[in-house]
Each structure stands twice: as C-alpha cells, then as structure tokens.
Amino acid sequence: MALRQDVQAIKERVDIIALVSRYVTLAKSGSSHKGRCPFHKDDTPSFMVNGEKGLWHCFGCGEGGDAIGFLMKIEKLSFMEAAQRLAEETGVSLTSSREDGERDALRAVVAAAAEHFAANLTDARAGARARAYLESRGFDEAAWKRYGLGYALPGWDNVKRALGARFGAERLLQAGLVVEGEKGTYDRFRDRTMFPIFDLSGRPIAFGGRAFEGEPKYLNSPTTTLFDKSRYLYGLHWARDAMRAAGHAVLVEGYTDVLTLHQAGLTNVVGSMGTSLTQGQADLLGRLVREVVIAYDRDSAGGAGAVRGMQILRNSGLDVRVARYAEDEDPDSLVRKYGGGAMRDAVQDAVPFHQFYLDSLAARHNPRTVAGKEAILAEARDFYRGVRSLPLQQEIARGIADLLDLPPEGVARELGPRRGRSVAGGDGGPSSRASWGAEDDLLSLLLRGDVTWARVAGTVTVDDFAPEHRPLADALANAPESPRICDWVVERLREQGLEDLVERATYYALAPVKFADVDRALEDALEHAVRLPRLERKLAEVGAAIRAAAEAGQWEEWARLTRDQQAVADEVAQAAVRDARRGMHGRGQGEAQGEGEAKAG
Ligand SMILES: [Zn+2]
Structure with missing residues (x-):
C-alpha cells in the first residue's frame, strides 16, 4: 500500500509533457500535445500527450499509458526502475529504497533456507527419496550442487526450528518460508524437492517445491519484497x-x-x-x-x-x-x-x-462443416483482435480463409476491427469510425471524467460491459472520484498486468472525439450499450421459450409468452422512437469532432 501512495505522489508531481519532450518534439494541439510516436514509424503525427490527465496514447500503433509507463517503454526499464528514476527527479522517497536494508535481511534468510534444504538432500536417511527422484530425472550430485537443489523435510516446523532462533518468526514469514495459521506459523514447504529461484546476481530469492504425490504438484514462494513470480x-x-x-x-x-x-x-x-x-x-x-x-x-x-x-x-x-x-x-x-x-x-x-x-483450430473443429466453420470463426475472433500487428492480422485472416474456403475479405470483416485503432487521430476515416459503438462512448465518458461512475451505477453493472472491458469497468467502479480518474485506473490495471487494457484506457481518455452535450451523449450511450442489449437478450430468451412451449404443445404457456414477447418488442419500438426524436445525439456517429484535428484541417 505504501508503494501505491509513493507511485501516486510521483505521478502527481511529474510533468509528463516535460518528460516526453526529452524524447519527442511536441506541439500544442487542442487541450493536448502532439508529436511523432517514438514507438513506431510515424509520419502523421499520431502521438498524443495530455498534461492535465497525465496520460499519453499513440493513435497509430495503439500504445499508451502514464509517465512511468512511457519511461519503461522508451528506456526499456522495469516498473520499479522507472518509478525509482522518477522518484529521484520528483523528490519522492520510494518505499523500496527505504527497504534496502530489509531486502538484505530477507536475502540472508532465503540463503540460509537454501543451505538447510541442500543439507537435507545429502542427509543419508532423510534425503533418500528426493535423491532417488532427482537421479531418476537424470540429475546427479554435481547437478544438485550446480543448481542448488534441496529437500524440504516432512513435518510442520523443520524450517521454523532450524532458522527461527537465528532470524525470528517475522522474517521467515516475510521471506515466504512459513505460513500464518490459527495456532501460529508453520512451514510452507513440506516433503518436497526444492528448486531455489535465483536473481540475476545468482542469489537465491525464492523457491519452487515439487511434491512426490498429491496436490499441488508445484508450490512456489508467494510474492515477497524480493520475489514477484510475474x-x-x-x-x-x-x-x-x-x-x-x-x-x-x-x-x-x-x-x-x-x-x-x-x-x-x-x-x-x-x-x-x-x-x-x-x-x-x-x-x-x-x-x-x-x-x-x-x-x-x-x-x-x-x-x-x-x-x-x-x-x-x-x-x-x-x-x-x-x-x-x-x-x-x-x-x-x-x-x-x-x-x-x-x-x-x-x-x-x-x-x-x-x-x-491455426493448426490447433483445424485439429479441434471440422473446417468442412458449417458448424465447424462457425466454431472456428467464433474462437479465432478474440485471438485475432488480441494481435496488434496489422500485417500479422492479415496473414491470420488469410490462413483462416484458406482453412474454411471462404473469401479473405469476408473473414477479416467477420473477425472484427483491429484493436485500438477504430477512432484514429491521424487516419480516422468513416470506415474506422463505424466500429466505435455505444459502449465505447460510455467508457470514454467515464474515463475522461465527464461522467462519474456514481451517476451511472443505478443503471449499469460491470457485467453489462463486453467481457474484454470488464476489468476496466471494475476499476472504474472502484475508483475514487477524481479529475484524473483514468490515471488511477491505469495504475490498477498495470498492477494486474493488464497492459493491453492500459492502452485501451488511454485510448478512450484521449481519443479525439468531443461530446458536444454530455447529458445527451450519456443518455444515448446507456440506451444503446445497456438498456437495448438487455431488451434484445430478453427478446431472444422469450423467443426460445416460445419455441420450446410450441414443441411441447403447452399452448396456454405459449400464449402468455407471446404476450410477453409483444411487450418487450413494444419497449424496443418505443426506444427506437425516442432515438429518432433525439435525432443526432450528443456525439453522433457523423458528428465526432476531432479536438485538434478539426482545428487543423
Ligand atoms: Zn505509435
């Protein structure tokens, strides 16, 4: 938690425009700054930075993030390295630097544990079974030494007794060697062959333990100050x-x-x-x-x-x-x-x-039947959309077209738009805009801070969003009210390792569309992203129930359901009338105003 606060402090103090300007020539454009993207060959320029929101996004290649993310990408740093550098520049004392002494102490505990496990392995009686296992896998004594292998004894307190007096119970807990139970701590690794995990300097920082039988077969150290498996x-x-x-x-x-x-x-x-x-x-x-x-x-x-x-x-x-x-x-x-x-x-x-x-798809479904073709297309859609290279996407579409014996253009259309490019600052033609829908409007309104989650919470739940957007919606639903909401969301998504959603979030926050009338845009987005899809789902459910009732000859039920169906259909029709009355809405498909773009040309 302390680290979160430090990171927040860094992000509040850092001047993202000044930071990016060290690498990219930026020019003011609307409420943002614009330049040529340093992450792809960019002639447009399509790289946007917003100082107020603390975010950047490239509408050419789809990359995006905050100041820390920018430094990570451009200098190829880890998150902690980038955070450390900006901490020094902004005068924030990062928790990790205060923890240096702490880390040395933990390293000593893990090293002692590795020695303890290694000694168990060579113990004539206790280590026999683990030695037999390792030898059966082709690892001789030289290999045990080279790779630091060991054995955790059966029983609940061997590590605790061997190391507890020297290091104290609290340190063993911090090192992930013992687990907190109802009656105090006990050994995490019991009766397992032990594989120490080394840092780049060759110091053991964590362990993986393999069981002889039972589950889990592999057990890793938890995340500690020294070790993060991810x-x-x-x-x-x-x-x-x-x-x-x-x-x-x-x-x-x-x-x-x-x-x-x-x-x-x-x-x-x-x-x-x-x-x-x-x-x-x-x-x-x-x-x-x-x-x-x-x-x-x-x-x-x-x-x-x-x-x-x-x-x-x-x-x-x-x-x-x-x-x-x-x-x-x-x-x-x-x-x-x-x-x-x-x-x-x-x-x-x-x-x-x-x-x-593609080969695995062909092995699992029959590409010669209609059902098989449909299954392959349905399964390939997420895969296709998750690929960020346009040439690679085209190759995938061609491969699937060949496999299914369908025209490549049709397959590409079926597999859907390329991620993160549907509204583009530089090349946003009408065709690319067509894929921007009501859910995109809703996420955009929320991530720009035009509308708070509290305002829509009565109408929308996280489950109303498309599955790929749910972690984003979940972060929004839990965010504090803040003018820099997207920056906060970016941090939570990065913690979860959801880099492509970080880019998605900055895309929504900085996309060059302007909502002329926020209230109407919101009403419209809720209608099309939430209420109508719900009605359509209901219509489909009732339709299926009607068919089932007809097949079963339950005509009373059939009549009741048919009346339900009419009621839902009426609601849909009313919505359509409301829609027509509103005419072109808050933003409207054709009305999108490129912030800087409209002024420039
Ligand atoms: Zn780019």
Missing part, C-alpha cells in the same frame, strides 16, 4: 548470456524442463513457472532477445493461458514460434530418448505461433 523467469541467471548470444530464448514450463535442457547443452532455456505468461515476464525477455521459442508440453501449449501468453510476447515486439513434437513426446522425454540434438531440431523447426494456433 516478473521472473526460472533459470534466467544461467541462461542470460546464452540468450543474448543466440538472439533467442527457449521457454519451457517447469523447473526440471529448464535443468534437463541446460544439462543437454541448450543453455538459452528459461522457465515461465506455469503456462500463463505475464507482461512482466515478456518485458524481461524483450530486453534480452528478439525471438522466443515456446517449448511447452504438448497438452499445455494449446491451452488458452498459453495462447494468451504467446500474444503478450508477440505484442511486446518479440517473434514467437512454437516447438512441436511427435505424439506423446515432450522436451524432457525427447532429450532422454534422443539427446540434446533432437531438442535442438525441434527448436529449429518451430512454427510461427499464429500457424500453430
């Missing part, structure tokens, strides 16, 4: 130099996958510690390599979490390919049966991730 990759300390030299990284799921491949001579391998990759992990990779080859197990690679992770990597500007293996093989079995060369071949032959996705 910003770490297992094995990076060993792999960094090889990754840089090769220009690419191989990404696997588990601890043993990393170690097996390192032992087989593939030293540019790191572990994502689960298949759902985060933006923080992607940023880390992006600072070291241009390409990532995903080498997950066959079953996990096609999962929704894995596909989303691949998109995060791709949207971070990395090339992404996916290694494929024969039926019932995975990286571990491949190396064991055929050696490191086989794995190297699999990495070499890895396919671009969109190709991998």
Whole structure:
C-alpha cells in the first residue's frame, strides 16, 4: 500500500509533457500535445500527450499509458526502475529504497533456507527419496550442487526450528518460508524437492517445491519484497548470456524442463513457472532477445493461458514460434530418448505461433462443416483482435480463409476491427469510425471524467460491459472520484498486468472525439450499450421459450409468452422512437469532432 501512495505522489508531481519532450518534439494541439510516436514509424503525427490527465496514447500503433509507463517503454526499464528514476527527479522517497536494508535481511534468510534444504538432500536417511527422484530425472550430485537443489523435510516446523532462533518468526514469514495459521506459523514447504529461484546476481530469492504425490504438484514462494513470480523467469541467471548470444530464448514450463535442457547443452532455456505468461515476464525477455521459442508440453501449449501468453510476447515486439513434437513426446522425454540434438531440431523447426494456433483450430473443429466453420470463426475472433500487428492480422485472416474456403475479405470483416485503432487521430476515416459503438462512448465518458461512475451505477453493472472491458469497468467502479480518474485506473490495471487494457484506457481518455452535450451523449450511450442489449437478450430468451412451449404443445404457456414477447418488442419500438426524436445525439456517429484535428484541417 505504501508503494501505491509513493507511485501516486510521483505521478502527481511529474510533468509528463516535460518528460516526453526529452524524447519527442511536441506541439500544442487542442487541450493536448502532439508529436511523432517514438514507438513506431510515424509520419502523421499520431502521438498524443495530455498534461492535465497525465496520460499519453499513440493513435497509430495503439500504445499508451502514464509517465512511468512511457519511461519503461522508451528506456526499456522495469516498473520499479522507472518509478525509482522518477522518484529521484520528483523528490519522492520510494518505499523500496527505504527497504534496502530489509531486502538484505530477507536475502540472508532465503540463503540460509537454501543451505538447510541442500543439507537435507545429502542427509543419508532423510534425503533418500528426493535423491532417488532427482537421479531418476537424470540429475546427479554435481547437478544438485550446480543448481542448488534441496529437500524440504516432512513435518510442520523443520524450517521454523532450524532458522527461527537465528532470524525470528517475522522474517521467515516475510521471506515466504512459513505460513500464518490459527495456532501460529508453520512451514510452507513440506516433503518436497526444492528448486531455489535465483536473481540475476545468482542469489537465491525464492523457491519452487515439487511434491512426490498429491496436490499441488508445484508450490512456489508467494510474492515477497524480493520475489514477484510475474516478473521472473526460472533459470534466467544461467541462461542470460546464452540468450543474448543466440538472439533467442527457449521457454519451457517447469523447473526440471529448464535443468534437463541446460544439462543437454541448450543453455538459452528459461522457465515461465506455469503456462500463463505475464507482461512482466515478456518485458524481461524483450530486453534480452528478439525471438522466443515456446517449448511447452504438448497438452499445455494449446491451452488458452498459453495462447494468451504467446500474444503478450508477440505484442511486446518479440517473434514467437512454437516447438512441436511427435505424439506423446515432450522436451524432457525427447532429450532422454534422443539427446540434446533432437531438442535442438525441434527448436529449429518451430512454427510461427499464429500457424500453430491455426493448426490447433483445424485439429479441434471440422473446417468442412458449417458448424465447424462457425466454431472456428467464433474462437479465432478474440485471438485475432488480441494481435496488434496489422500485417500479422492479415496473414491470420488469410490462413483462416484458406482453412474454411471462404473469401479473405469476408473473414477479416467477420473477425472484427483491429484493436485500438477504430477512432484514429491521424487516419480516422468513416470506415474506422463505424466500429466505435455505444459502449465505447460510455467508457470514454467515464474515463475522461465527464461522467462519474456514481451517476451511472443505478443503471449499469460491470457485467453489462463486453467481457474484454470488464476489468476496466471494475476499476472504474472502484475508483475514487477524481479529475484524473483514468490515471488511477491505469495504475490498477498495470498492477494486474493488464497492459493491453492500459492502452485501451488511454485510448478512450484521449481519443479525439468531443461530446458536444454530455447529458445527451450519456443518455444515448446507456440506451444503446445497456438498456437495448438487455431488451434484445430478453427478446431472444422469450423467443426460445416460445419455441420450446410450441414443441411441447403447452399452448396456454405459449400464449402468455407471446404476450410477453409483444411487450418487450413494444419497449424496443418505443426506444427506437425516442432515438429518432433525439435525432443526432450528443456525439453522433457523423458528428465526432476531432479536438485538434478539426482545428487543423
Ligand atoms: Zn505509435
């Protein structure tokens, strides 16, 4: 919480116009400043900065955020590094710098725990089972030492007793080694093979523990002052130099996958510690390599979490390919049966991730039936919209068109508009505006601070929004009333690792459309984004019930439902009349006024 307050203090003090001006020549444009985007080749210029709101957004490439986000992207810094730099400039004392002593103390605890676990592993009696497991996976004594492996004893208080007197219960808790229970603290890791997680200097900062049986199979340290799983990759300390030299990284799921491949001579391998990759992990990779080859197990690679992770990597500007293996093989079995060369071949032959996705669609649905075609289109829509590169989107549309034997233009239209570009400062033609709908109006009104959530709370719930907008709506619903509401929302979204929604939020806050009459625009947005969709859903439900009643021969029920249907249809008709009376509304599709744009031309 303290960090949140520090970050808020930094953002209140920093002059975003001055900050951005160090890198980009800005000119005043309406209530914002405008320049050529430093993140893509921009001739327009389409990069907007708003000093009052503390936000920036590029209407060319879709990137956006606040001052900290800008510094992170342009200087390729982590969040803490960027926050630290701005803290120094603005004279804010960041919690983390006060915590330096704290961190050293925690490192000492984790190092002592790693020694304790390592000693257990070589203990003749206690460590026998863990040693047998590690040997069965091909890790000999030299490997235990090299990778710092260990064993957590069964029982509830071994770590507590071994380290408690030296460091105190509170420190063990802060280091994530013990868990707070009803009757005091107890050991987090019990009867598990232990894999220390090292920082870039090779110091242990956390652990992953593997159970022999039972769930969870893998248990990680919680987030501590030293460790945040969403910003770490297992094995990076060993792999960094090889990754840089090769220009690419191989990404696997588990601890043993990393170690097996390192032992087989593939030293540019790191572990994502689960298949759902985060933006923080992607940023880390992006600072070291241009390409990532995903080498997950066959079953996990096609999962929704894995596909989303691949998109995060791709949207971070990395090339992404996916290694494929024969039926019932995975990286571990491949190396064991055929050696490191086989794995190297699999990495070499890895396919671009969109190709991998298209193949997995074709394997799951029959592209020759109408139902199969529909299922493929429906499933591919989110995937397509989550890709931020226009050429790549076109290639995906072409691939799906080929697969379904449909015209590519029709498929592209069906898959929907490109994210973050539908209202563009530089190239907002009528076709791109057509995709801006009532929900966009509503989010825009809220994120600009024209309308407070309290004002719409009686009419709207978070669930009224499209699924991809719900975390955004949720942040809005919980935000304090503030003129810099979007800045606050951006912070919450970044905490959750939802980078693409950060960009979405700045897009709504800074999009060059002007609401001539806020009250009417709001009324209109509520009607079209909330009330009418609800009526339409109701109409569909009643329609289905009517068909069911008819099939079952329940004619009384059928008559009652038909009257309901008429009542709902009347409501829809009345709404249409209201709409016509209002004529062109607050903003109106054709009336959108580009703030700076209209003045300029
Ligand atoms: Zn840009």
